[in-house]
Amino acid sequence: xxxxxxxxxxxxxxxxxxxxxxxxVYEPISIDSVDYHRISFKKVRKLISGQKQFGLKTFDEIxxxxxxxxxxxxxxxxxxxxxxxxxxxxxxxxxxxxxxxxEFDGRIVTxxxxxxxxxxxxxxxxxxxxxxxxxxxxxxxxxxxxGIKNLAVALEVTKMDPESKVVEYCYVEHxxxxxxxxxxxxxxxxxxxxxxxxxxxxxxxxxxxxxxxYFFHDRIVKEFFNKIKSKSEAMKNAxxxxxxxxx
Numbered sequence: 061x062x063x064x065x066x067x068x069x070x071x072x073x074x075x076x077x078x079x080x081x082x083x084x085v086y087e088p089i090s091i092d093s094v095d096y097h098r099i100s101f102k103k104v105r106k107l108i109s110g111q112k113q114f115g116l117k118t119f120d121e122i123x124x125x126x127x128x129x130x131x132x133x134x135x136x137x138x139x140x141x142x143x144x145x146x147x148x149x150x151x152x153x154x155x156x157x158x159x160x161x162x163e164f165d166g167r168i169v170t171x172x173x174x175x176x177x178x179x180x181x182x183x184x185x186x187x188x189x190x191x192x193x194x195x196x197x198x199x200x201x202x203x204x205x206x207g208i209k210n211l212a213v214a215l216e217v218t219k220m221d222p223e224s225k226v227v228e229y230c231y232v233e234h235x236x237x238x239x240x241x242x243x244x245x246x247x248x249x250x251x252x253x254x255x256x257x258x259x260x261x262x263x264x265x266x267x268x269x270x271x272x273x274y275f276f277h278d279r280i281v282k283e284f285f286n287k288i289k290s291k292s293e294a295m296k297n298a299x300x301x302x303x304x305x306x307x
Contacts, residue, residue: 088118089180094173098184101201103212104172107235108199114234119175119182122197124216124230127240127260135239136270138259138277142285143252146292148245151253152225154292155243157191168280172199172212194220197232204276215241231261237273238262255288257281 091112096105116122127135144151174183177195194217202211214235219228225245231237239261246254263273 087180088120089175089182090118091116094182095184099172099199100185101170101172101210101212103210104199104201107212107214108173111234119197120177120180122175122214122216123233124218125233125235125238126218126230128238131262132260135260135262136274138261138274138281139256140278140281140285141254141256142289143248143254144289144292145252146295147251148225148247148253150295151255151288151292152222152245154288154295155192155245155255156220156222156227168203168276168283170201170203172201174198177216192217192220192227194218198229202276202280213237236264236268253292255285257285 091108094108096109099105099108111122171185173185174189175181175197176183176193177197178193183189196217197214198217199212199214202213204211214232215229216232217227218230218240219226221227227243229241231239239259242258244256244258246256248254259277261273261277
């Protein structure tokens, strides 16, 4: 009798710890759990903590406001392309496995924090990063007017298609901008790659939508393209140098 009771107690303990482990894995991360000391930018910290004023308590409650086809007349468009003298698969790898301290950090855009809906975890700057995935919410700081003014923006990766070589981001709800950013790669007849950024956006301010957004977005995309281009073509040059040595 005592042995049977011991078995029941042991089994109950195992089940209790197993269920506790499951609840811990799926327990949503609270917005209050953010270590703001690890985020350098005041505007980004304010954007994250400000989600609570809209009733959000956890990061999994953050939603996107993508381009709405039913309201298409109120959206503006932006499009920019760049030729990269490198194979499309190499460019795709560089586009989707970016180092946050290089491609994401520039004169205008600087990485603040990342939340992964897939893994339910937070990544701060200088932490290991495997690459872009659907469900990642990225928080950035934008330096405009040479740093006189800073803005914070959050985007979620809503589509990753390695077959068609497309990555899409949507703006996070409760921000100043709504819409979708789309990066696509296309091979050229020369064996190179054309990268295109196409954005449909709508701003809460008419002045921002008509003039400011396009002006700064053009510079942000140009800066980003230059980084991807330099990194991709440097790999090609390195391969040629190795070939020359063995030749």
